Structures are given as C-alpha cells and as structure tokens.
Amino acid sequence: MIKVLPRNILRFIILVLVQVMVFNNIQFSGYINPYIYILFILLLPFETPGAITLILAFLLGFSVDVFTETYGMHAIACVFMAFTRPYVLQMIAPRDGYEAGTFPRVSYYGFTWFMKYSAILIFAHHLVLFYVEVYRFSNFFSTFLRVILSAVFSLFFIIISQYFVFRK
Amino acid sequence: MKNLFRFILKYHYIILFLVIEFLSFVILYQHNDFHKASFLNFKYAVSGNMFRSFTGIKDYIALIEHNKQLARENNRLYNTIDRLRSVSSEKETEVIDTFLNQHYFYIPARVINNSINKQRNFITLNKGSNHGIAPEMAVINNEGLVGVVKEVSPNYASVISVLNHDYAVSAKIKKNGYFGPVTWDGKSHEKVFLSEIPHHVNIDEGDTIITSGYSEMYPEGILIGTALDYGLKGGNFLEIEVVLSTDFKKLNYVQVVRNTRKKELNQLENETFND
Numbered sequence: 100m101i102k103v104l105p106r107n108i109l110r111f112i113i114l115v116l117v118q119v120m121v122f123n124n125i126q127f128s129g130y131i132n133p134y135i136y137i138l139f140i141l142l143l144p145f146e147t148p149g150a151i152t153l154i155l156a157f158l159l160g161f162s163v164d165v166f167t168e169t170y171g172m173h174a175i176a177c178v179f180m181a182f183t184r185p186y187v188l189q190m191i192a193p194r195d196g197y198e199a200g201t202f203p204r205v206s207y208y209g210f211t212w213f214m215k216y217s218a219i220l221i222f223a224h225h226l227v228l229f230y231v232e233v234y235r236f237s238n239f240f241s242t243f244l245r246v247i248l249s250a251v252f253s254l255f256f257i258i259i260s261q262y263f264v265f266r267k
Numbered sequence: 268m269k270n271l272f273r274f275i276l277k278y279h280y281i282i283l284f285l286v287i288e289f290l291s292f293v294i295l296y297q298h299n300d301f302h303k304a305s306f307l308n309f310k311y312a313v314s315g316n317m318f319r320s321f322t323g324i325k326d327y328i329a330l331i332e333h334n335k336q337l338a339r340e341n342n343r344l345y346n347t348i349d350r351l352r353s354v355s356s357e358k359e360t361e362v363i364d365t366f367l368n369q370h371y372f373y374i375p376a377r378v379i380n381n382s383i384n385k386q387r388n389f390i391t392l393n394k395g396s397n398h399g400i401a402p403e404m405a406v407i408n409n410e411g412l413v414g415v416v417k418e419v420s421p422n423y424a425s426v427i428s429v430l431n432h433d434y435a436v437s438a439k440i441k442k443n444g445y446f447g448p449v450t451w452d453g454k455s456h457e458k459v460f461l462s463e464i465p466h467h468v469n470i471d472e473g474d475t476i477i478t479s480g481y482s483e484m485y486p487e488g489i490l491i492g493t494a495l496d497y498g499l500k501g502g503n504f505l506e507i508e509v510v511l512s513t514d515f516k517k518l519n520y521v522q523v524v525r526n527t528r529k530k531e532l533n534q535l536e537n538e539t540f541n542d
Contacts, residue, residue, distance in 0.1 A: 149279075149280040149283075150279060150280065150283050153280075153283050153284055153287055154283075154287070157287050157290075157291065160291075161291075161294075164294075169299070170294050170295065170297070170298035170299065171291050171292065171293075171294035171295025171296075171298065171299065171302075172295060172299075174287075174291040174294065175288060175291040175292065175295065178284065178287045178288055178291060179288065182280075182281075182284040185280075231295070231302075234301065234302055234305050235305070
C-alpha cells in the first residue's frame with residue numbers, strides 16, 4: 100500500500116505529460132486522436148474508494164485540459180468514465196471475484212478480460228469527450244465515427260503499453 | 268437530519284459524481300465561448316418557448332375582452348367616417364399653391380355612369396362644382412385621355428367622352444410634333460382618328476400620339492394612343508388610325524384637370540383677337 104501511492108503519483112504525471120507532449124500531436128487524417136492518459140484510471144487498484152477515483156479522475160482530466168486549453172471537457176469525460184468503472188468491473192468480474200493484492204492488468208487477469216475492461220471504459224470516455232467537444236447532435240454519425248476510430252487507436256496503444264511498459 | 272446524512276452516505280458516490288460533473292460543466296461554460304453560447308441559446312430557447320406559451324394562453328383567455336374592445340373601436344370609427352364624409356362632400360377646399368406655381372390641379376373623381384355603345388357617349392362623375400369642377404376641364408386617368416367636362420351640377424359632372432361625335436382634341440405625333448385633331452368615327456370603342464397630318468410625314472406603326480397642349484384645356488403630353496395604320500384622305504392629308512390607350516369599358520377612377528392659368532390665358536387671347 101505504501102508503495103502504491105508514489106507509484107500512482109508518478110504514473111499520473113508521466114501519463115499527462117506523454118499525452119500532452121506526444122499523443123496530442125498525433126492526429127491521423129484530422130479524425131483520430133488517441134487518448135492514452137486514461138490508462139491511469141484503468142490501472143487504479145480495485146480497492147480504491149469510489150469517491151477517491153472520482154476526484155482523481157477530475158484532477159487528471161483537468162490537468163490535460165489545462166495543457167490543451169479545453170477547460171472542462173476532459174474533466175467531464177474522465178469523471179464520467181471513473182463513475183462507470185465500478186459497474187464495469189462488477190459486470191465483467193471473473194467467477195470468483197477479484198483477489199486481494201492484484202491489479203487490473205493483463206498480467207493478472209489475462210488479455211481478454213483486460214481488453215473488455217479497457218474497451219468499455221475507453222468507449223465511455225471518448226463518447227462523452229467528443230460529444231462535449233462538438234456540443235451538438237447534428238453530424239451525429241460523423242462524430243460517432245471519430246469516437247469509434249479514436250477509441251480503437253487508444254485501445255491499441257493502451258494494450259501495447261501493457262506489454263512494453265507496465266510489465267510485472 | 269440523521270436520515271439526510273444516511274442518505275448522503277448511502278448515495279455519496281452518485282452525489283459526488285453529479286457534483287463534480289456539475290463543477291466541470293461550470294468550468295466548461297466559463298472558459299469556452301462556443302459552449303457558453305450554445306448553453307445560452309438553449310436557455311433562451313427554453314425560456315422563450317415558455318413565455319410564448321404563457322402569452323398564448325393569456326391572449327386566448329383575454330379574447331372576449333379584446334373582441335368587445337374592437338367592436339367598440341369599430342363603432343366609433345364608423346361614426347367618425349360618416350361624419351367626415353358628410354363634411355367633406357359638402358365642402359372640399361383646394362389649395363392653389365402660388366409659391367410653387369402649380370400649373371395644373373388634379374381633382375380625383377369616380378365614374379358613376381358610362382357608356383360606349385352610342386354615337387354620343389357621356390360619362391358622369393361623382394363630383395361637381397362644389398369640388399372645384401367646371402366645364403371645359405380635361406378628364407384623364409392613369410391610362411390616358413378620357414374626355415372633357417361639359418356640364419356641372421353642385422355634386423355631379425357630365426363629361427363628353429372621347430367616344431363622342433362632337434368631341435375633338437388637338438393631338439400630335441410625339442416623335443416629330445406634327446399635330447391635328449383627333450376624332451371618333453362612331454364605330455369601335457378602341458379606335459380614334461388623327462387627321463390633317465401632311466402626307467410627307469413619316470409614320471410608323473406604334474408611334475405614340477399625345478395631346479398637343481395647344482388648347483387651354485389639356486396639359487401637353489397626355490397619352491391618347493398609338494398609331495396602327497394610316498391612309499391618304501382628302502388630297503394632301505393623312506388620316507392615322509389610333510388605338511386608344513384608355514380602356515373605356517372599365518373606367519373607374521379619373522382625374523379632372525384644372526388649369527389654374529386658364530383665366531389669364533383667355534384674357535390675353537381675347538384682347539389679342541379683339542384688337
């Protein structure tokens with residue numbers, strides 16, 4: 100538990116910086132912008148209290164907002180995603196629940212589980228983010244296409260990171 | 268109070284979520300102009316619609332009162348109109364503007380009787396000497412020449428129509444200024460004849476025929492009609508068939524032309540002739 104705190108703080112800072120410095124400059128054909136910083140929320144320990152998750156999500160989103168000057172948008176999306184996380188975890192829980200001392204990672208619960216878990220949450224985040232950004236429902240499907248494509252790329256980078264950066 | 272705390276504790280997750288999202292939206296609206304504008308638009312649309320509905324309901328309830336008011340107002344206006352009408356028909360003053368030196372003065376009138384199928388057609392107008400109409404005033408409408416006033420009573424005037432054997436008016440061809448009398452042959456209500464035009468004058472179909480202004484009755488340049496055909500008549504003179512621009516079958520509103528300098532002109536001409 101003692102080790103978890105500084106590691107998460109470090110992860111928070113690094114993910115925000117990587118997102119702002121690197122991934123915000125990747126824009127495939129003006130459509131797709133992967134957002135990998137939400138990996139921080141995905142990797143929070145199972146036991147994290149819901150209230151703490153929400154507050155952390157707000158801080159995370161707001162940090163990205165400050166850099167991109169989109170005050171509020173990422174915060175709204177991150178808080179929404181953090182809010183759905185306990186329900187998603189409950190929904191896709193393995194038959195005998197989550198063991199104490201484990202983390203939501205590929206190395207603990209396998210590729211399929213992590214894929215499902217992150218795909219749902221990334222989709223929730225991107226959905227809210229993109230619609231709050233355009234802030235209208237005309238061009239509904241063009242926005243939806245951006246949501247899907249960006250979510251696919253975010254998922255791709257997040258899963259890759261599981262094998263190359265966040266190994267056990 | 269205890270229950271409230273219990274409630275908050277039980278649903279603290281959802282409440283916190285709502286609070287943070289609310290806070291985030293406040294930040295969003297405060298820092299992003301587009302979102303702020305959208306939000307305000309939405310707000311105004313909602314409140315506008317609400318106000319409109321309320322006003323609609325209120326108006327509907329007040330409809331009986333409005334109807335009564337309108338009926339009273341109508342009644343009052345009818346009375347006023349009638350009063351004014353009797354006043355105006357008794358005495359209509361005209362203003363002769365000596366400062367601007369208006370040469371012709373126009374008196375509006377309505378045709379109340381008209382014929383086109385006789386050899387001597389007359390038109391009756393609803394205004395007479397009370398309104399400043401006197402014999403020998405020209406009558407025109409927006410299409411062209413109509414006739415000349417023959418007799419007047421206090422409230423009516425009798426007009427000799429262009430379609431009358433006894434009628435003649437001095438006219439000229441607009442493009443070259445050759446003039447002659449225009450008369451009617453008593454056949455068609457659409458045609459008159461311009462005669463005494465020298466035979467060397469070049470005339471084309473469609474040439475405009477206007478009043479010459481050589482008599483004191485008519486202002487110069489009132490449209491009579493357009494040339495249709497022409498032929499030699501009585502030696503050296505041409506007779507031009509003219510299609511009337513005025514449709515005598517549907518005369519309604521006309522203007523009576525009063526020459527404000529007629530007296531002066533007559534006086535001068537009389538002196539000259541008597542000498």
